[in-house]
Structure formats: structure tokens, C-alpha cells
Amino acid sequence: xxxxxxxxxxxxxxxxxxxxxxxxxxxxxxxxxxxxxxxxxxxxxxxxxxxxxxxxxxxxxxxxxxxxxxxxxxxxxxxxxxxxxxxxxxxxxxxxxxxxxxxxxxxxxxxxxxxxxx
Amino acid sequence: xxxxxxxxxxxxxxxxxxxxxxxxxxxxxxxxxxxxxxxxxxxxxxxxxxxxxxxxxxxxxxxxxxxxxxxxxxxxxxxxxxxxxxxxxxxxxxxxxxxxxxxxxxxxxxxxxxxxxxxxxxxxxxxxxxxxxxxxxxxxxxxxxxxxxxxxxxxxxxxxxxxxxxxxxxxxxxxxxxxxxxxxxxxxxxxxxxxxxxxxxxxxxxxxxxxxxxxxxxxxxxxxxxxxxxxxxxxxxxxxxxxxxxxxxxxxxxxxxxxxxxxxxxxxxxxxxxxxxxxxxxxxxxxxxxxxxxxxxxxxxxxxxxxxxxxxxxxxxxxxxxxxxxxxxxxxxxxxxxxxxxxxxxxxxxxxxxxxxxxxxxxxxxxxxxxxxxxxxxxxxxxxxxxxxxxxxxxxxxxxxxxxxxxxxxxxxxxxxxxxxxxxxxxxxxxxxxxxxxxxxxxxxxxxxxxxxxxxxxxx
Numbered sequence: 001x002x003x004x005x006x007x008x009x010x011x012x013x014x015x016x017x018x019x020x021x022x023x024x025x026x027x028x029x030x031x032x033x034x035x036x037x038x039x040x041x042x043x044x045x046x047x048x049x050x051x052x053x054x055x056x057x058x059x060x061x062x063x064x065x066x067x068x069x070x071x072x073x074x075x076x077x078x079x080x081x082x083x084x085x086x087x088x089x090x091x092x093x094x095x096x097x098x099x100x101x102x103x104x105x106x107x108x109x110x111x112x113x114x115x116x117x118x
Numbered sequence: 119x120x121x122x123x124x125x126x127x128x129x130x131x132x133x134x135x136x137x138x139x140x141x142x143x144x145x146x147x148x149x150x151x152x153x154x155x156x157x158x159x160x161x162x163x164x165x166x167x168x169x170x171x172x173x174x175x176x177x178x179x180x181x182x183x184x185x186x187x188x189x190x191x192x193x194x195x196x197x198x199x200x201x202x203x204x205x206x207x208x209x210x211x212x213x214x215x216x217x218x219x220x221x222x223x224x225x226x227x228x229x230x231x232x233x234x235x236x237x238x239x240x241x242x243x244x245x246x247x248x249x250x251x252x253x254x255x256x257x258x259x260x261x262x263x264x265x266x267x268x269x270x271x272x273x274x275x276x277x278x279x280x281x282x283x284x285x286x287x288x289x290x291x292x293x294x295x296x297x298x299x300x301x302x303x304x305x306x307x308x309x310x311x312x313x314x315x316x317x318x319x320x321x322x323x324x325x326x327x328x329x330x331x332x333x334x335x336x337x338x339x340x341x342x343x344x345x346x347x348x349x350x351x352x353x354x355x356x357x358x359x360x361x362x363x364x365x366x367x368x369x370x371x372x373x374x375x376x377x378x379x380x381x382x383x384x385x386x387x388x389x390x391x392x393x394x395x396x397x398x399x400x401x402x403x404x405x406x407x408x409x410x411x412x413x414x415x416x417x418x419x420x421x422x423x424x425x426x427x428x429x430x431x432x433x434x435x436x437x438x439x440x441x442x443x444x445x446x447x448x449x450x451x452x453x454x455x456x457x458x459x460x461x462x463x464x465x466x467x468x469x470x471x472x473x474x475x476x477x478x479x480x481x482x483x484x485x486x487x488x489x490x491x492x493x494x495x496x497x498x499x500x501x502x503x504x505x506x507x508x509x510x511x512x513x514x515x516x517x518x519x520x521x522x523x524x525x526x527x528x529x530x531x532x533x534x535x536x537x538x539x540x541x542x543x544x545x546x547x548x549x550x551x552x553x554x555x556x557x558x559x560x561x562x563x564x565x566x567x568x569x570x571x572x573x574x575x576x577x578x
Contacts, residue, residue: 097339
């Protein structure tokens with residue numbers, strides 16, 4: 001039976017951080033083929049939609065192709081940031097882990113994108 | 119010649135035994151210890167209000183006691199730290215006393231100050247500084263009266279000067295985190311302060327190691343791949359030609375891989391093509407990594423351009439009060455019950471005429487760690503109810519904090535966790551990021567023996 005979607009966590013690792021009331025999420029693809037696929041499908045809009053519950057005003061995406069990484073900046077995502085947020089996660093430490101659950105369509109060459117022993 | 123620079127503290131509260139463990143398992147030229155997160159200075163400001171000699175990272179004094187024997191067995195070892203916080207002189211005095219007691223009375227300690235702008239706010243305002251908010255562009259205006267700390271992020275030059283004057287331990291206040299590494303590197307290799315690509319390489323090294331174990335397998339979504347109990351802290355090996363390798367002590371836990379290094383490179387940055395430090399603006403998009411061997415990753419291709427003409431400033435102002443409480447809510451109906459408990463607290467406050475400016479309720483275990491993402495799953499037997507409140511008035515928040523304990527006898531059954539005691543009311547210090555022209559800030563360096571610092575009666 002064909003898988004219809006694949007979790008981002010099969011294709012990459014992630015780490016989130018904070019700058020004031022903004023959060024950044026860095027996604028690092030396991031393989032070059034995976035980075036190329038994510039550059040196409042893991043858009044700022046897709047990430048914004050995934051995190052819409054946070055109330056972020058907008059999301060920017062930056063590319064670091066030499067590092068196989070995409071950096072997403074989620075503006076005003078932290079409920080006031082470390083100094084003012086009432087949430088348990090004032091600094092957005094959970095965002096990286098959460099994003100890896102995002103489901104993406106399965107590309108034809110998915111086996112070139114998985115972790116493997118590269 | 120290759121300089122080996124390690125980091126063994128990424129923030130105030132990092133693993134206390136990390137510095138000793140690192141020095142017992144690796145020989146390094148420099149150890150950096152980073153203690154100042156965005157908000158740390160505001161905590162230190164309230165400490166200093168209560169006691170004029172307070173306001174520095176006391177952890178560093180404990181670390182000094184812990185590693186003093188290693189200063190003898192590693193004679194090449196020097197330490198660079200921002201543990202000085204708001205009171206670097208007081209920090210130097212405390213550290214000096216420890217060193218004197220251990221026979222290191224003539225060890226030179228360099229103190230860097232001049233980052234503290236709070237005493238100069240009036241002067242700076244007269245000279246035209248509006249302290250515009252970095253994102254929103256608004257002037258600071260009357261919030262100036264509520265400011266409790268204002269510190270410029272100084273760069274690497276005063277650190278290099280301290281080392282040139284013979285310091286073996288350099289204690290600073292607020293400096294840019296990467297500058298703790300750039301200072302030693304420029305001092306060692308004699309680079310020009312406008313050699314942007316070389317400064318970029320040193321800043322990249324500093325940024326990678328500044329958060330300690332985050333570069334060596336900590337804070338990783340791939341956490342199953344390494345041993346964390348004995349995680350090694352990072353070491354940057356830098357050559358005079360800007361060659362950079364990231365590694366960790368042999369035999370230690372954790373891992374250094376393309377992923378751990380990339381994640382730390384891209385950590386807490388906005389536009390990667392313009393990572394601004396006081397020393398240089400770095401372009402991370404030209405950087406490439408290569409795994410040379412297990413736990414040895416080469417970092418190549420760093421490029422940079424001219425540093426900005428202003429320092430970034432972290433300013434904090436008093437902005438109300440906050441408290442949060444948690445109770446475990448147990449039972450098949452725990453989700454419904456938790457919401458009822460939250461509304462009881464709010465309603466009882468309203469009955470007393472108190473309406474809090476902000477209240478936030480979370481069902482932890484029910485998916486609220488990230489708000490608005492998922493509803494609670496069916497079949498939960500227990501959930502942690504957490505409620506946090508904010509109000510400009512201390513007594514309103516104190517009234518909120520007193521609503522938890524009564525629920526033991528006048529709330530629903532199936533609640534636990536009262537033994538933690540009444541939630542404490544904390545002051546809120548809001549963060550106002552801004553800038554100040556470099557020409558209006560005067561970094562100062564003073565290098566004296568530990569003996570002299572131990573006996574100084576000054577406070578900063």
C-alpha cells in the first residue's frame with residue numbers, strides 16, 4: 001500500500017529559537033535530494049498554515065543551499081516573547097520538534113532523501 | 119599554529135560541572151563562558167538594587183573554585199567570560215579572592231566595561247538618541263523612566279586589548295556572544311579589524327560554540343543518536359588562515375555532525391545573509407561544512423562585510439507582574455474538570471472586583487504546549503492545568519496566586535500538586551531592543567592582578 005504523505009521528520013532535522021517575540025525554525029535536510037524537494041514544497045505559506053494557531057503575523061523563508069537548510073522566521077509567534085509571554089513555551093523551544101510532524105506529499109525519489117548512512 | 123577555543127557555558131544555569139569536565143578531558147588555549155541571555159541583565163538589575171555589590175553571574179565564582187587546579191596544569195589556558203554582567207568589578211573582586219586563596223594572587227584579570235548605558239540615558243537623550251525600537255521604530259519616550267537596564271553589546275576589540283595587556287582571565291559585561299571568541303582569535307593572529315572575511319570566520323566559530331552543548335548533540339531532534347549523560351562541550355580549532363574545525367573532547371558523549379553544526383549556525387538568526395555583530399556582518403549562506411572524521415567538522419567559506427556604525431542595545435523596563443500555577447487534574451473527565459477549575463479561579467476573582475489584564479490557560483498533556491495546534495485527545499485520564507496571569511498591579515496578581523490552594527477543600531475532587539506551594543509573584547521586565555551610535559559609547563579595559571581586584575572597594 002502506497003504511503004500518501006511523509007512526515008518532514010523523515011527528511012530533515014529541525015531546531016527552533018527566539019529573537020524577542022519572533023521565532024525561527026531551522027530545517028536541515030538529511031540529503032541533497034531532500035533539500036531540493038523541500039525548497040520546492042516547504043514554503044513559508046505551508047509553514048505559516050501549520051503554525052496558524054500561534055497567531056504569527058507572517059512567516060519569511062530564507063535558503064541556505066550550501067548547508068541544505070531552510071530558515072523560517074515566524075514574526076510575533078511567541079505571545080510576547082521570553083519577557084512577556086504567559087505560555088509555558090515562552091521561547092518557542094517546541095516549534096522545531098512540532099514542525100517535523102508536518103506531512104508532505106511523497107516524491108518519486110524519496111529513497112534518495114531518507115537518512116541512510118550518508 | 120592552531121588556536122583551540124572551547125565553550126563550557128551557554129547561559130547562566132548551564133551544567134555546573136561542564137567547565138571542569140571539559141578541562142579534565144581536553145587541552146585548550148581559551149575557555150569561554152557565556153552567561154547573559156536577553157533577559158539576564160534585568161534579573162541582575164533587580165539584584166543590584168537590593169545589594170550594590172550584586173549583579174554578576176555568581177556561577178562563575180563557583181566555576182573558578184572548581185577549575186583552579188587546572189589553571190596550573192594547563193599554563194596556556196586563558197578564560198574569557200561575560201560573567202561580569204552589570205557589575206564586572208564586583209565579579210573580578212569575588213574571583214580575585216578565590217584566586218588569592220589558591221595561590222594565584224598575581225594572575226592578571228582584565229575587566230571590560232563601558233557597556234552600561236543606564237547612567238548615561240539623560241546624556242545620550244540630549245545628544246539626540248531616541249532609542250527607537252528595533253522592529254517597530256517607536257521612540258522609547260517616557261518608558262525611559264521605567265528602564266532598569268540598558269547595555270550596549272560591545273565587540274571583540276576591548277577583549278583583545280585586555281589580552282594584549284596580559285590578562286589571563288577577561289571578565290566583561292554585555293558583549294556580543296561571538297565576540298568572546300573573536301577577541302582571542304584576533305589577539306592571537308594579529309588580524310586587522312577590517313579583515314572582514316577573517317573576522318567572519320572567527321564570528322562563525324563563536325556563534326557555533328556560544329550555546330555550549332547545542333553544537334555537540336544537545337537540543338537535537340536526532341537525540342537518540344548519541345549519549346547525552348556525558349555530553350562533551352564544543353571546541354573550535356582555528357588556524358591563522360581562518361581554517362575552522364569544530365570538535366569536542368575525545369571520549370565524551372554527544373556528537374559533532376553536519377546537522378548539529380548547521381542547526382547551531384542557523385539558531386536564533388533572521389536573514390542568514392546578514393548576521394550582524396559589532397565586529398562584522400556575516401553571510402552564512404556562503405558557509406559550507408565537511409565532516410573530516412567522526413566528531414570533526416570543518417567549516418569553510420565564511421564571508422563578511424563592514425560592521426554597523428551602531429551597537430545593538432538590550433534595554434529592559436519594569437512592566438507589571440506575573441505568576442503561574444499548576445495543578446494535576448485527574449479523572450476520566452479531567453479535560454472538562456480542568457476548564458471548570460480555570461473558570462472558578464477567574465469567577466472568584468471577578469466576584470472580588472478583580473479582572474486581570476491577561477490570563478492564559480493551558481492543558482498540558484492535552485496538546486497545549488503549542489497553543490491552537492491540536493484539541494485534547496479522547497481518553498485522557500489526567501492533564502496538567504497551568505494558568506498564568508499578568509497585570510500591571512502587583513496586588514491583582516497576588517490575589518490570583520492565592521486562588522489555587524483553596525481549591526483543595528472548595529474545588530472539585532481529583533486535584534493534586536498543592537505541595538509546590540503558592541505561585542510566586544514576579545516582576546515583568548519587558549525587552550526593548552534598540553541601537554546606539556558607536557561613537558557615543560566608550561569601552562574601557564583595566565588589567566590588574568587578582569590580588570588588586572580582591573582588595574578593591576569599588577562597585578561598578
